[in-house]
Amino acid sequence: MTRYSALNLWRHSRQGHTQWPEAWGSPEPKSDYDVIIVGGGGHGLATAHYLAKNHGITNVAVLEKGWIGGGNTGRNTTILRSNYLWDESAALYELSLKLYEGLSKDLNYNIMLSQRGVINLAHTEHEMREVSRRVNAIRLNGIDSEILTPEQIKEMVPILNTGPGGRYPVLGGALQRRGGVARHDAVAWGLARAADSRGVDIIQNCEVTGFNIRSGQVEGVETTLGPISAKKVGVVVAGHAGVLADLAGFRLPIESHPLQALVSEPLKPFFNVVLMSGTVHVYLSQSDRGELVMGAGMDTYNSYAQRGSLPIIEQMLGACLELFPVLSRLKVMRMWGGIVDICPDASPIIGKTPVDNLFFNCGWGTGGFKATPGSGYVFADTIAKGEPHALAAPFSLDRFSTGALIDEHGAAAVAH
Amino acid sequence: MLLIPCPWCGARAEKEFKPGGEAGIVRPLDPDALDDAAWADYLFNRANPKGWHRERWIHALGCRRWFNVERHTATHEIRATWPMGETSPDDVERGK
Amino acid sequence: MTDRSFAQSPLAALHIDGRVADASANPGVRLQERRFPDLLNLRIAVADHAIRQAVGQALGGVLPHQANTTSEAGGVVVCWLGPDEWLIIAPHGSDSLAYQLDAAIGGQHAALTDISDARAVIRLSGRHAREVLEKGCDLDLHAKIFAIGDCAQSGLAQAAVLLRRLADPAPDETTWEIYVERSFGTYLWMWLEDAALEYELAVEISD
Amino acid sequence: MSRQRFRIKEGGKIDRARRVKFRFNGWNYTGYAGDTLASALLANGVRLVGRSFKYHRPRGIYSAGPEEPNALVQLGDGGQTVPNVRATMVELTDGLSATSVNVWPSLRFDLLSINDRVSHLLPAGFYYKTFMSPAFMWPTYENWIRRSAGLGRVPEAPDPDRYDKRHVHCDVLVVGGGPAGLMAAQAAAQAGARVIIADERAQMGGQLLASSDQIGGQAGSDWAAEVTSDLATRADCEVLTRTTAALFGDHNFVVLSQRVTGHVDAPEGNHVPRERIWKVRARQVVLATGATERPLVFPDNDRPGIMLASAAGDYVHRYGVRPGRTAVVAGNNDSIYPLASDLRAAGVRVVALADARNEPSPLAEVARADGVEILTGHAVTGTKGRMRLRGVSLAPIADDGLVSGNSARRFSCDLLCVSGGFSPTAHLLSQAGGRLTFDEKRGCLVPAHIPRGIRMAGSANGTFELAAVLAEGEAAGVAAAEAVGLTTGALPEAVVDGGHGPGAVRTLWKIVADGRKTKQFVDLHNDATTADIALAAREGYRSVEHVKRYTTTGMGPDQGKLGNVNALGVLADELGRPLNDVGTTTFRPPYTPVTFGALAGRDIGALAEPVRTTPLHAWHVRTGAKFEDVGQWKRPRYYPRGGENMAQAVARECRHVRTGVGLLDASTLGKIELKGPDVGEFLNRIYSNRFDNLPVGRCRYGLMLGEDGMVFDDGVTARLAENHWYMTTTTGGAARVHEWLEDWLQCEWPDLQVFTTSVSAQWATVTLTGPNARHVLADLVEDIDLSAEKFPHLHVREARVVGLPARIFRVSFTGELSYEINVPARYGMALWQALVRAGERFDISPFGIEALHVLRAEKGYIVVGHDTDATVTPDDLGMRRIAGDKKDYLGRRSLRRSDTAQSGRRQLVGLLPEEFVPEGAQIIDGKKLKTPVPMIGHVTSSYISTTLERPIAMALIEDGRNMVGERVRIALPFDQRVVMAEVTSPVFYDPEGSRLND
Ligand SMILES: Cc1cc2nc3c(=O)[nH]c(=O)nc-3n(C[C@H](O)[C@H](O)[C@H](O)COP(=O)(O)OP(=O)(O)OC[C@H]3O[C@@H](n4cnc5c(N)ncnc54)[C@H](O)[C@@H]3O)c2cc1C
Ligand SMILES: NC(=O)c1ccc[n+]([C@@H]2O[C@H](COP(=O)([O-])OP(=O)(O)OC[C@H]3O[C@@H](n4cnc5c(N)ncnc54)[C@H](O)[C@@H]3O)[C@@H](O)[C@H]2O)c1
Ligand SMILES: Cc1cc2nc3c(=O)[nH]c(=O)nc-3n(C[C@H](O)[C@H](O)[C@H](O)COP(=O)(O)O)c2cc1C
Numbered sequence A: 001m002t003r004y005s006a007l008n009l010w011r012h013s014r015q016g017h018t019q020w021p022e023a024w025g026s027p028e029p030k031s032d033y034d035v036i037i038v039g040g041g042g043h044g045l046a047t048a049h050y051l052a053k054n055h056g057i058t059n060v061a062v063l064e065k066g067w068i069g070g071g072n073t074g075r076n077t078t079i080l081r082s083n084y085l086w087d088e089s090a091a092l093y094e095l096s097l098k099l100y101e102g103l104s105k106d107l108n109y110n111i112m113l114s115q116r117g118v119i120n121l122a123h124t125e126h127e128m129r130e131v132s133r134r135v136n137a138i139r140l141n142g143i144d145s146e147i148l149t150p151e152q153i154k155e156m157v158p159i160l161n162t163g164p165g166g167r168y169p170v171l172g173g174a175l176q177r178r179g180g181v182a183r184h185d186a187v188a189w190g191l192a193r194a195a196d197s198r199g200v201d202i203i204q205n206c207e208v209t210g211f212n213i214r215s216g217q218v219e220g221v222e223t224t225l226g227p228i229s230a231k232k233v234g235v236v237v238a239g240h241a242g243v244l245a246d247l248a249g250f251r252l253p254i255e256s257h258p259l260q261a262l263v264s265e266p267l268k269p270f271f272n273v274v275l276m277s278g279t280v281h282v283y284l285s286q287s288d289r290g291e292l293v294m295g296a297g298m299d300t301y302n303s304y305a306q307r308g309s310l311p312i313i314e315q316m317l318g319a320c321l322e323l324f325p326v327l328s329r330l331k332v333m334r335m336w337g338g339i340v341d342i343c344p345d346a347s348p349i350i351g352k353t354p355v356d357n358l359f360f361n362c363g364w365g366t367g368g369f370k371a372t373p374g375s376g377y378v379f380a381d382t383i384a385k386g387e388p389h390a391l392a393a394p395f396s397l398d399r400f401s402t403g404a405l406i407d408e409h410g411a412a413a414v415a416h
Numbered sequence B: 001m002l003l004i005p006c007p008w009c010g011a012r013a014e015k016e017f018k019p020g021g022e023a024g025i026v027r028p029l030d031p032d033a034l035d036d037a038a039w040a041d042y043l044f045n046r047a048n049p050k051g052w053h054r055e056r057w058i059h060a061l062g063c064r065r066w067f068n069v070e071r072h073t074a075t076h077e078i079r080a081t082w083p084m085g086e087t088s089p090d091d092v093e094r095g096k
Numbered sequence C: 001m002t003d004r005s006f007a008q009s010p011l012a013a014l015h016i017d018g019r020v021a022d023a024s025a026n027p028g029v030r031l032q033e034r035r036f037p038d039l040l041n042l043r044i045a046v047a048d049h050a051i052r053q054a055v056g057q058a059l060g061g062v063l064p065h066q067a068n069t070t071s072e073a074g075g076v077v078v079c080w081l082g083p084d085e086w087l088i089i090a091p092h093g094s095d096s097l098a099y100q101l102d103a104a105i106g107g108q109h110a111a112l113t114d115i116s117d118a119r120a121v122i123r124l125s126g127r128h129a130r131e132v133l134e135k136g137c138d139l140d141l142h143a144k145i146f147a148i149g150d151c152a153q154s155g156l157a158q159a160a161v162l163l164r165r166l167a168d169p170a171p172d173e174t175t176w177e178i179y180v181e182r183s184f185g186t187y188l189w190m191w192l193e194d195a196a197l198e199y200e201l202a203v204e205i206s207d
Numbered sequence D: 001m002s003r004q005r006f007r008i009k010e011g012g013k014i015d016r017a018r019r020v021k022f023r024f025n026g027w028n029y030t031g032y033a034g035d036t037l038a039s040a041l042l043a044n045g046v047r048l049v050g051r052s053f054k055y056h057r058p059r060g061i062y063s064a065g066p067e068e069p070n071a072l073v074q075l076g077d078g079g080q081t082v083p084n085v086r087a088t089m090v091e092l093t094d095g096l097s098a099t100s101v102n103v104w105p106s107l108r109f110d111l112l113s114i115n116d117r118v119s120h121l122l123p124a125g126f127y128y129k130t131f132m133s134p135a136f137m138w139p140t141y142e143n144w145i146r147r148s149a150g151l152g153r154v155p156e157a158p159d160p161d162r163y164d165k166r167h168v169h170c171d172v173l174v175v176g177g178g179p180a181g182l183m184a185a186q187a188a189a190q191a192g193a194r195v196i197i198a199d200e201r202a203q204m205g206g207q208l209l210a211s212s213d214q215i216g217g218q219a220g221s222d223w224a225a226e227v228t229s230d231l232a233t234r235a236d237c238e239v240l241t242r243t244t245a246a247l248f249g250d251h252n253f254v255v256l257s258q259r260v261t262g263h264v265d266a267p268e269g270n271h272v273p274r275e276r277i278w279k280v281r282a283r284q285v286v287l288a289t290g291a292t293e294r295p296l297v298f299p300d301n302d303r304p305g306i307m308l309a310s311a312a313g314d315y316v317h318r319y320g321v322r323p324g325r326t327a328v329v330a331g332n333n334d335s336i337y338p339l340a341s342d343l344r345a346a347g348v349r350v351v352a353l354a355d356a357r358n359e360p361s362p363l364a365e366v367a368r369a370d371g372v373e374i375l376t377g378h379a380v381t382g383t384k385g386r387m388r389l390r391g392v393s394l395a396p397i398a399d400d401g402l403v404s405g406n407s408a409r410r411f412s413c414d415l416l417c418v419s420g421g422f423s424p425t426a427h428l429l430s431q432a433g434g435r436l437t438f439d440e441k442r443g444c445l446v447p448a449h450i451p452r453g454i455r456m457a458g459s460a461n462g463t464f465e466l467a468a469v470l471a472e473g474e475a476a477g478v479a480a481a482e483a484v485g486l487t488t489g490a491l492p493e494a495v496v497d498g499g500h501g502p503g504a505v506r507t508l509w510k511i512v513a514d515g516r517k518t519k520q521f522v523d524l525h526n527d528a529t530t531a532d533i534a535l536a537a538r539e540g541y542r543s544v545e546h547v548k549r550y551t552t553t554g555m556g557p558d559q560g561k562l563g564n565v566n567a568l569g570v571l572a573d574e575l576g577r578p579l580n581d582v583g584t585t586t587f588r589p590p591y592t593p594v595t596f597g598a599l600a601g602r603d604i605g606a607l608a609e610p611v612r613t614t615p616l617h618a619w620h621v622r623t624g625a626k627f628e629d630v631g632q633w634k635r636p637r638y639y640p641r642g643g644e645n646m647a648q649a650v651a652r653e654c655r656h657v658r659t660g661v662g663l664l665d666a667s668t669l670g671k672i673e674l675k676g677p678d679v680g681e682f683l684n685r686i687y688s689n690r691f692d693n694l695p696v697g698r699c700r701y702g703l704m705l706g707e708d709g710m711v712f713d714d715g716v717t718a719r720l721a722e723n724h725w726y727m728t729t730t731t732g733g734a735a736r737v738h739e740w741l742e743d744w745l746q747c748e749w750p751d752l753q754v755f756t757t758s759v760s761a762q763w764a765t766v767t768l769t770g771p772n773a774r775h776v777l778a779d780l781v782e783d784i785d786l787s788a789e790k791f792p793h794l795h796v797r798e799a800r801v802v803g804l805p806a807r808i809f810r811v812s813f814t815g816e817l818s819y820e821i822n823v824p825a826r827y828g829m830a831l832w833q834a835l836v837r838a839g840e841r842f843d844i845s846p847f848g849i850e851a852l853h854v855l856r857a858e859k860g861y862i863v864v865g866h867d868t869d870a871t872v873t874p875d876d877l878g879m880r881r882i883a884g885d886k887k888d889y890l891g892r893r894s895l896r897r898s899d900t901a902q903s904g905r906r907q908l909v910g911l912l913p914e915e916f917v918p919e920g921a922q923i924i925d926g927k928k929l930k931t932p933v934p935m936i937g938h939v940t941s942s943y944i945s946t947t948l949e950r951p952i953a954m955a956l957i958e959d960g961r962n963m964v965g966e967r968v969r970i971a972l973p974f975d976q977r978v979v980m981a982e983v984t985s986p987v988f989y990d991p992e993g994s995r996l997n998d
């Protein structure tokens, strides 16, 4: 792997950048792998990366039906934080944030991690109570988190309307300073390059259309490029989890819904934190290129259409202007949607399935980008050892039978 | 924004409705007869297909009736709607 | 009944009569509160033809069975709300009506509920009345589609409403009655005033 | 003040009688009404208007429409400033002031143009490869990257303008008011259809306004004006100019964005919105959105003075402006020939015309006769001039785009008009689910799959000859009308003069010239070049979507309107694959950017969300209540007297209730009437406890669970008559519970004879509570005996209170003797005032929900959503007693799941903390605060109890009921300390209930 560095950039510039090698290859699929990962999103690529890096398992293929990073990884608002209420979640997301902190270096690919701080606003007494509960728990779990007064928030976000009489008065908020954003594409591409360099086959335009299951055990997959066998298969397809489960012969407690986001035209820097307001469904940050990146609420019907309904956007922008009246004359440049995999308790499912050697990792819903490296880390471990990683164990599928749900609904209406 | 034909009121904008998920999930008559897994299946597991989906909607801002819709989850095309408790036009045709 | 002077209409806090003064000379929109109509919510099972007929008779006609239509007899208007639900609108003080209807139901399974206090009623008329509604309502309000005498439940701005179209007061004008849950009344009135501003607004003395 | 040196003496659709003054970058200019900022700048000879996004290269006006990539300006200042506006779309008004964006310190001298010098270090994606070490420097680098990116500035003050929306329905929506759209609208309108026709520009006519084509013997623009005014007079036809179809949604839902004010003839009145969103539901849609001309890609193809050929035509015909003095015209299709003639007629010297095709065009004769030198098989291979174009090189081009040898000829010129063919504007079609395919002959992507209910017409459909465009427009209008059941006759035939199409197009995606110093821009907006695309392909970013993201092609405000197809072509060449294999990126809304303000409409400020108020609201306001938002409701939180703060007011209000009497507005409670013989059975299934045995005249507290066994609402339900019940719900749960009931009745148990009707708003509810409550009420009530024996706790009576018809419930949420008095809402105020008067001698006081919370917590009463979240079972609350196993009810089975049924779950207990602790504080296991600290629960409610004169709290603690009497630690991590508390029963006050039963 040619190292990426300023020096190398300069060297290559003297050849007109005509000598850069491929960041990842485009091999033909082999007939047989130790592990097949279905889904070339951030989570799938991270799984492959850690299988190779941590477990030395390199006879691995990542099968992606389209282009890597083209699912939710490529269409999310890129908010990173680890301030989750329940211990199980906090541990998992904190592992992920820690991995993010070293990821550019680990991958030798600048993922443009920007830890500018994430603020969650509280507009009612009820939300203040939630903030207090959450921040207290998070701090006691050893994760940085603070409660802010309206004055402190105003200082950090001067354009925020904290004046009296606002329809959404700001009573306070929570801040995680280590939270922030990262460049979504770079995360996928950097992971792909790192995995590829360790021998993982990244195979794009290869859709999995079925599983070869014999006596309750998976032996390979059917794809649009033909059958491929594997000793173990890990499925990480986010919104399509239900479809793949159906192919494997079982049902999941998951429904797929469109979640929308939009960007404004690019502007000079004016907004230096990540701000979220759960009740009114406003999530925004300014990207390094200058656009405001904004997330909206979720459409409540099932859909695989990667687009949502206008009322969701109208509602979000109304609330946004109530909070930031000066933004009224900005313009929406592009809006889009992703298909999120929603679990009843808003927590992911990681681990074994009714089929032996078939593992699923899904249900990250509206908030899994922040989990990308952590999810890959524990999933790789789970696949390699055949037993759930300790941090993944609480997120097993049978919690829906036992009732041991990890209900993060209380923590945030939509968990970006 | 979808245009949903309420079987009672006619075609109305999506904003007037709320979806209620997969149609035809019947509450077990004797929940105690189910083991935890079977109960979880009723409670949480859903077909969630990419394609035609039979689902429930309520005309919340209109007649407040629940009804059934057959909608394609990838194109959002709506093929049929019919009142609760009735058979879908499709099934009628097929003599189900 | 208690002295009517005790009673406060849903929009009392707005002191609507005090707003009448600022009326524009050539208003494109007129707003008015219709105070204290008697409102009865009626539910009869879809298949219960006998009760329907009895109740229809007590109302001096038939219950409208066609969606989104009304019937009217002797000053009492009945709006179709759903396959098993109607709203009966009668002039203030039609107390005997409820007794007649109760009698018609005669202990069978039906639900007649007084909701006279549960709704604010706003009357909207003028050259631009339809445009004002179109600012916040998804229904097709074209004269051919939403005819005089039709009604429909829908959303208006961020409130759930029942809309009813009354006779046109003048060739290029329309008139509508908007029924909204009482607690949303002030909001909706303010919304309508704001929506009407660009067409010039007149507030009329409450009915 | 300059003299509009580039204005042609006559012609154009401008109003020469109306001069308009404006400022650009601090200089004063004049133009005419009807000008755009761009046309007026060109008329004044202003060529340099901005700097590019990344390299800060000097840029000029490139187009005449919404696709403009270069001429982005900041309009006005203060609240009314607007960032990133296309100068080509801004209509000139008096006093308009604009500045270039993204320049510092000035447009001519821009420091960041250094980026252009070091551009060899800034190839596509360079930031992914560097800035990684030392890691601590990255925030500094990032800061620098951020500052050099971005375009305009955010306004500093709130927007003073209004925005509005309108929903409309029609039979046929026509998007685009060019010849195709006008014909379609006319045909449909003639059939009697309800028609809406919308065009983004100030005038209808489309390309007819920018050419000398004639229809029916008159100028195309006159024909368009005639058709437009005919349409405008029809009753059911809406003609919308300055209106962009921005979004094509499901089921023919189209969002139009209309610019209502801001132009010369804008409607008057200060309530007129600046923009209006039209939400159109159309039965049929005709997309006649025309085509966008494509740039040519060649070395240094971005200098000020290079523009689209059609734009040059537009400036000449529509605005009467000469876009330059001396021009070279270059292209790969027929459209450049009429342009050359038009330019000459306008007084521009056309020194050369380069046609990339080898075959001479039949149209060449006219141009040649005009004395234009025509070079076939030639293309532009280079340009000169930095702040403005000074000359171009033209050279013969081989089949593969290779420049053959050293044969280039140089021409001095200040204008280069380019045409790389036409791309049908199919954005809306794609948004609607249509698909495109590349047509070799026409050299463009044309519609291949058109969803039902949509029709394409004219250039949007890849049809470019005017006569055919008109015919297609008419056919689309007729077909749309027929599809909605209308019939129409033929329109009079229109004879066309001119209106040639582009003919066969030679696609030439880039020029293969040597020399690395030059750049060939594919995306002018984002400064993406052919080299960037080549680099992406080389590095493995080969999917068109990867190329887009790696090079940022098509990601600027123009969203690739100009560059995307060329980028596809370049990529296809690079990969050696046919263009159709490469595919396109996804077209997303909006077609052109739409303001946040317009999409928010009037749902801002006081109207952002409904404010719901009770019938007593005016009284609370008059009395100086402080309110709390509970959902959309305003509820009195406390009523300060004198200089009281909240704590003092709440303490006083509590005392009133415990020792005298208090009054609470409880009107926000949800209320549902249930009627029918099966209500008892229904409630048995809905509530965890039994209801069918409730006698008439009594009420009972009930818990509602979700099917997952978790508590989701609670309330008291009364039986008013055998088949007549009355349910109350929490304020927040009112709507949800009613829907829940109907859901089960309609979908699962239609056999149950139950009707529900919401009466939440019908009744004003006043809680009269305290030891003196009976005395106060006794004076006012008729017909009934209030004594504890005759009207005990948990009973209901219908009676008259001050002559008002009332339903009185003896239920208590304070622990004191209480009456919940319901009267029809119109009498709420009368009742309240009567109670206040009658209570005077008992020193009655209104109290707010804060005091209510203290009082109920003293009694250990929960508030759902406050002491519970979605993880709490009845047993967790110590209410197993009312969630038994004798009958089935919703959620019951879930309680038996292995985890849910286990002991030691978090259970509700009382706490006696040594000092006040905040709600949300965590209860920890162990002594140390060294993280991670094991947590065993949290404080759900916490108050200073006035009655007990000490802090009390409620908490959910693991196995809490077994810990009663023990001491636990409450962590205060911010203060790095713990507070000890004793675990108790949650009932702190009057555990026997003697007071409420009194
Ligand atoms: C609008 C929006 C905003 C969001 N905002 C945030 C945020 O701010 N912070 C945050 O943490 N999270 C956010 N999320 C959630 C986050 O994007 C996802 O949870 C996360 O990216 C999921 O990553 P993944 O790799 O599991 O899935 P994906 O990136 O979706 O990858 C799954 C891949 O599987 C492929 N696939 C599917 N079916 C098959 C098949 N049959 N064969 C082969 N391949 C297949 C898909 O093509 C896809 O590439 C947001 C999501 C959306 C949509
Ligand atoms: N000389 C040539 O080679 C050549 C090539 C192409 C087209 N033409 C000419 O162009 C004309 C084509 O006619 P036509 O009617 O198909 O197209 P047109 O370009 O004349 O009209 C299209 C109209 O649609 C509007 N529009 C586009 N997108 C819109 C949106 N989203 N919302 C609102 N408005 C939108 C544009 O503002 C424009 O006015 C003919 O006159 C034809 O001769 C000539
Ligand atoms: C964080 C983030 C920033 C984005 N910024 C831009 C942008 O500046 N310009 C743009 O055109 N699109 C931007 N997009 C949107 C993408 O173009 C694209 O719409 C999105 O990845 C979804 O893919 P699709 O539209 O191809 O389906 C951004 C997306 C994300 C997730």
Ligand SMILES: [Zn+2]
Pocket (backbone or CB within 6 Å): B006, B007, B008, B009, B010, B059, B062, B063, B064, B065
């Ligand atoms: Zn309906």
